[in-house]
Amino acid sequence: MTLRLTNTLSRAKELFTPLIDRRVSIYCCGVTVYDLCHLGHARSYIVWDVLRRYLSWPGQIGGAYAVTFVQNFTDIDDKILNRAAEQGLAMEEVSERNIDAYFQDMDALNIQRADSMPRATACLDSIRALIAELEHKGAAYSADGDVYFSVMKQAGYGKLSGRDLSEQQEGASGRTSGAEDARKHHPFDFALWKGAKLGEPSFPSPWGPGRPGWHIECSAMVRQELGDTIDIHLGGADLIFPHHENEIAQSEAASGKPLARYWLHNGMVNVGGEKMSKSLGNFTTIRALLGSGVSPMTLRLFVLQAHYRKPLDFTLEGLEAAASGWKGLAGALDVGRKHQELLGWRSSPPDPASPPSEALRPLRDRFRDAMDDDLNTAVALGELFELARPLRALANRLRIGELPSEADRALESRWQLLVQLAGVLGLEPDRQQGGSGQESGGGGELPALVEGTSRAAAPAGLGDAAIEALVEQRKAAKAARDFASADRLRDQLKDQGIELVDKPGGVTVWLRG
RNA sequence: GGCGGCAUGGCCAAGUGGUAAGGCAGAGGAUUGCAAAUCCUUUACCCCCAGUUCGAAUCUGGGUGCCGCCUCCA
DSSP, X not given: OOOEEEETTTTEEEEOOOSSTTEEEEEEOOOBTTSOOBHHHHHHHHHHHHHHHHHTOTTSTTOOOEEEEEEOXXXXXXXXXXXXXXXXXXXXXXXXXXXHHHHHHHHHTTXXXXXXXXXXXXXXXXXXXXXXXXXXXXXXXXXTTEEEEOGGGSTTTTTTTTOOGGGSOTTTTSOOOHHHHHHOSSTTOEEEEEEOOTTOOOBOOTTOSEEEOHHHHHHHHHHHHHOSOEEEEEEEGGGIIIIIHHHHHHHHHHHSSOSEEEEEEEOOEEETTEEOOTTTTOOOBHHHHHHTTOOHHHHHHHHHTSOTTSOEEOOHHHHHHHHHHHHHHHHHHHHHHHTHHHXXXXXXXXXXXXXOOTTTHHHXXXXXXXXXXXXXXXXXXXXXXXXXXXXXXXXXHHHTTOOOOHHHHTTHHHHHHHHHHHHHTTOOGGGOSOXXXXXXXXSOOXXXXXXXXXXXXXXXXXXXXXXXXXXXXXXXXXXXXXXXHHHHHHHHHHHTTEEEEEETXXXXXXXXX
């Protein structure tokens, strides 16, 4: 069995075969940079990051794919203009700030940067050329400085979203504008070029000064960066209609070829059963969450425990569960590096393309089968927990000063496989140190989570000698059966972030939080 | 009104015909002066009704509830 993906075009799982053997071209719809990213964006880019990592994984049946991943920034749009006006900034300043913030947030989440990240304002030549071509072919018409795409001229319009235009309730979302409607031949026609209103930033064009419509930039960028037909097109489920439908219409009207062979869409992040979105105001920004002490890997785990196509309800309880789960996984992932010398394990990871040992192969295969089945990360994670169990136990024993046995040393290849497979999901313990969020960036108020145990544990705290002394005092108290004093000393140390572990034989070890 | 999706243990979540992964929480046990930490063990007839089948959480029909989209959206 090899990779199968649910294609929105067919609404079925299809065997994935790229256009060119072992190469995959991917376009992912990026963000409109008028504000900070929230957890909905985080989910989307986490799951697509996993898709990309999985395709690039040499342990893949048939070997790694060479992936080309393109993602855009929409840096011209009404919302950016509005934001700029509110804040007294130039449009470019608003988008520049938010692009910086985007990279900070996504880097913190260990999301690999795309190979190419075109901005709409830097692709105007391609955009204008595409519009001109559509107009020339009769698929578009201009009206008062605007240019519209004529949906009725495009056979198959609606094929992605499964819509029959005659049965749609026009304006059902309550967001249509009267002035624009008057210029359109058909209510579902959409703007390729919008003539500039007075005082707005604009770019020259054969139709007068203005700016591109939202959908056209993606069509132009795909063509410019990847060609007429790509393998995979990604985006949130909320983009299926109209955005992706319109992309298809534009691109296919121009080229006469299919725009993308596989269309993948991720489910929404919900809050209390409702979609998290800017307009509803129920969003939490990524940096607000990371700033509250949630580790990036906890968020990753939280997202990947659900299937990417299903809605995911964001709750504090769910996040706490993910934090506990991550603690265990992280312990297992760290063990080889933290105790490398003690265990006598190699530092360099084995070649991921080489097959694991007989004993580990079933685990690797189940992981791969799960991922092949439309990226079933929930099951894949289950396998990771399975792999991690004895390593976690080992980590805990080493943590309290026990020495490894021969059987423990033999876990090396298991550890290496775990590190490798966790890496396919982008789960890396050394990335867990906080996010980028120092600025108080928007979003809802979050109660501090229980998680951040390792938060700046009093650098000027107790020295080793002082701790030893207190531990000795407690030992004496215990010997005198003065348990009240012993417990007080233990609590006192705990307040300083020092954990005491009593082992059999009256030995007490202490650990800094 | 149209299109699409979802409903599994206390919470989250896999599983699309053969008798319920995993995580979190809980319980019991080991250990402990007691804890903590850790280790071991353990907890479900799958929204309702009818049907197909030797057999259904899984298929069909009906019902109920919830969600997304119908030109701002990841």
